[in-house]
Amino acid sequence: MTILKKPAIGRAFWAVIAMAMPVAGLAQIPEGYPAEYADILAVAEAEGSVVIYANTEHAAVEAILADFQKAFPKIRADYIEIKAADLFSRVSSEAAADALKADVVWSSAMDLQYQMVEDGVAAEYASPEKGAIPEWASYGDRIYGTTYEPVVMVYNSKVVADDQMPRTHAGLASWLTENRDTMKGKVATYDPERSGLGFFAVNEDAKHSDDLWPLVTAFGAVDTKFYTATGTMLEKISAGEHAIGYNIVGPYAYLRAERDPNVKVVVPQDFTVVLSRLAIVTEQARHPNAARVFLDYLLSHRGQSVIGNAAHLFAIRPDVEGKATIAGLTAEHGDRLKPVAIGPHLLDAIQPMERLAFFRKWADALKAGK
Amino acid sequence: MRSDFWRNNIVLLTALFILAPVGLIVWQSFLTDAFFSARARPTADAYSFVLSDPGFRDALKNTIILSVGMVVIAVPLGSLLAFLMVRTDMPGRKWIEPAIFLPLFMSPMVLAFGYIVSIGPSGFWSVWWQQTIGVPFWNVYSMPMLVLVVALTHVPHVYIYVATALRTVPSDLEEAARVAGGSPLTVALRVTLPLVWPSIAVSAVLVAFLGFELFGLPYVLGDQDGRLVLATYLYKFNTLLGRPAYQLMAVVVIFIMLATLPLVMLQRRMLRSAQRYSTIGGKATRAHLVPFGPWKWVALAGVLVWLYAVVLLPLSGVALRSLVTTWGPLVSIRDVLTFDNYHKLAELPLIRRSIVNTLLLAFIGGFASLCVYVLIGLASHRSQARGTRALDFLVLLPRAMPGIVAGLVVFWIFLFVPVLKPWVSSLVAMWVAYTLVWLPFGLRLVSNSLGQVGRELEEAAHVTGAGQARVARDVILPLAKHGLLAAWLLAFLLYAREYSTGIFLMGQGNEVMGTMLVSLWNGGNIDVASSLAVVNTLVIAGGIALALRLGVRLDA
Secondary structure (H helix, E strand, O other), rough: OOOOOHHHHHHHHHHHHHHOOOOOOHHHOOOOOOOOOOHHHHHHHHHHHEEEEEOHHHHHHHHHHHHHHHHOOOOOEEEEEEOOOHHHHHHHHHHHHOOOOOOEEEOOHHHHHHHHHOOOOOOOOOOOHHHOOOOHHHHOEEEEEOEEEEEEEEOOOOOOOOOOOOOOHHHHHHHHOOOOOOOOOOOEEEEOOOHHHHHHHHHHHHHHHOOHHHHHHHHHHHHOOEOOHHHHHHHHHHHHOOOOEEEEEEHHHHHHHHHHHEEEEOOEEEEEEOOOOOEEEOOOOOOHHHHHHHHHHHHHHHHHHHHHOOOOEEEEOOOOOOOEHHHHHHHHHHHHHOOOOOHHHHHHHHHHHHHHHHHHHHHHHHHOOO | OHHHHHHHHHHHHHHHHHHHHHHHHHHHHOEEOOOOOOOOOOOOHHHHHHOOOOHHHHHHHHHHHHHHHHHHHHHHHHHHHHHHHHHHHHOHHHHHHHHHHHHHHHHHHHHHHHHHHOOOOOHHHHHHHHHHHHHOOOOOOHHHHHHHHHHHHHHHHHHHHHHHHHHOOOOOHHHHHHHHHOOOHHHHHHHHHHHHHHHHHHHHHHHHHHHHOHHHHHHHHHHOOOOOHHHHHHHHHHOOOOOOOHHHHHHHHHHHHHHHHHHHHHHHHHHHHHHHHHEOOOOOOOOOOOOOOOOOHHHHHHHHHHHHHHHHHHHHHHHHHHHHOOOOOOOOOOHHHHOHHHHHHHHHHHHHHHHHHHHHHHHHHHHHHHHHHHHHHHOOOOOOOHHHHHHHOOOOOHHHOOOHHHHHHHHHHHHHHOEEEEEOOOOHHHHHHHHOOOOHHHHHHHHHHHHOHHHHHHHHHHHHHOOOOHHHHHHHHOOHHHHHHHHHHHHHHHHHHHOOOOOOOOOOOOOOOHHHHHHHHHHOOHHHHHHHHHHHHHHHHHHHHHHHHOOOOOOO
């Protein structure tokens, strides 16, 4: 479907109309927002829709979109799902052609999202909800973390007994080496070369601890299988084809564990990297106010409750309660959780030379185990 | 001459349609960054990077093995299958026909996944085998298995070409040979085979070429061991260096394009005397079937084994998966049986929309593409001009781009050509991309059928004063209608499962089933993906069965 481009004059016209209308009857501003927010909301409703490019899968996002619709019935959410790297291609191409359709870009590829800020794709917007999320979860009023997703280990309890399963990185390394015969071909993780997310997570591991490298050597010893998609890994762990999955993104792992009692999740007890889905409002947005309303909704108490408790993506707001929230995780695991702060350093992960150096080290460590 | 005027124009337009994306790729391959980026500088570094990468040589080797394996296995089997279905009295032909097309419209990723569930290390067929016979002798992730799976699932591609040709071959020649004492085998080899040789040759080249851009099956089955083919190797550059490295992907695409050259030359050699084989003559003929005697049961058994391998094995895997929450030797099926996956399907409003969109795009879009192919086919029909001959080579090029790259390039063209810009991320752009990607297949099928119309019929019409358009309308098109219908069916099937081409062209509201399937599956939602795959299969199988019953018969 072609989304017809409204001429700029038309948009301005609607904005004027919207502002001229008596605000009270039109828009109900969320509690605690500044009074001026009524204007944003009124114009947003006149804009009528918000286009979101994102990589969160439909099944998870459905609850969020449905609730947004309930909260703001006059703003239609047009949601387009694209895989992370393709999402980046699409947004950067459209932005270069001055034809960016997305008002909001929301992706779990933290490094590529920050690159968009760097490239001038992201607009500046100080969300009224900014104070409600941790300080490290936003940067320069241009990019906001919306979720708090631990990177975990997963195992099949019918293959590995609960009391055998190691709980730390070093523990896993030595246990795998001891059981190298029975664990041959039984371990699965991301291929950092072929998965952007896989690289990002394992590179964070390397920053936090040198325990990663003996673990990689152990991976080599047990002939670990390397994947590009989480879905396949979890499926094969569930089926018993693999026993242990390393660096699985939390929401997927917990969802799977909920459906299959044999799949168990381990939040590593030495340190656990935590990732976040980052959202930006675009500079070229055609529905800039609707985009702001959507971003604010994602960060709002209401939106975060849905993100945590209905979509199981782990809420990042400390005042939201439930299992899949920062509060729930922190109560259980405290400061072992190592969230990746948002900032320019995210770009280090996409410097070709740094990556190639990492891959060399990775290959050497693997080979050492064989 | 007037007729040359339109002919040349169509050839020119086609060339532009093909060369614009190809040109963009060549240009991109000589830059340091995306062509639209301010950071881009001219360089040839991308070539040296790819050429010096040992991964490239491995991928190339794997690709060649796959491609050769496909030709060696799929072409004889596909031709044999076509012969059995069209020319013999093998029992069960009526209901086997729709089943033959099943592997064609299942998304290769789903197909591959189906194999993992059924004959993977934890697959339920493997478990059954282990319990009753012993340790399974196969490894679903091994290279020989990949070759076998890929080859067997491409048998329908060959079938559709050869069957179409066979249906136009009059059986009087075979009859004559049989009356003269030839055994069925002799007749088949000495009479029938030479008559359909051009179609076999064309399908062989296309299948070989398909082997070069294969993505879905090796992507899933080769994933865990990092066994890459050119298309999956190319995909690695999406993430390897952080930001997508278009220049490196472009270089790999250019290598795949170079592979077309020898293939086209090979095809020319095989077809040097193809003009002799126009088989739709002016005389009315009635098709007679070769009586196969007891052998017909052997033939049927063979076909059933093949159907078992390419339809029942993967489909039963997917179907089973859609009815359970988990599987494998560690659980008892009774504990995990559920209809929830189908309920969940009904809860997603997108699903209905994607089914409607898929059918629209496949049915109407497929027909529109067919019209384009027919126009191009007529323009080059019986033309010896150098321009039209160059099309032989050109039309294969679009297929050198794996779907995702073709989609990206069409997206770029729509985005950066001002006239086209308003149409980007519309169904129109998506249709253009599909038409481009499947041009080699559709066009070959179309021009094959056009070529079989007897020259004398066209000449007779010319002599009685009919113009070019009249000849096309009243002689060529009606006589070639089997082939055209086959081309439409092929377009329908291929469009219905297409996934990657549309990624960049998707807008709000034009989700298609293929896209939904793969995104659900990549997102780990295999429950819903499997049930959607089953629904997808049922919808399209139903559509085909209905079409075949209601007169869209290939042998009408």
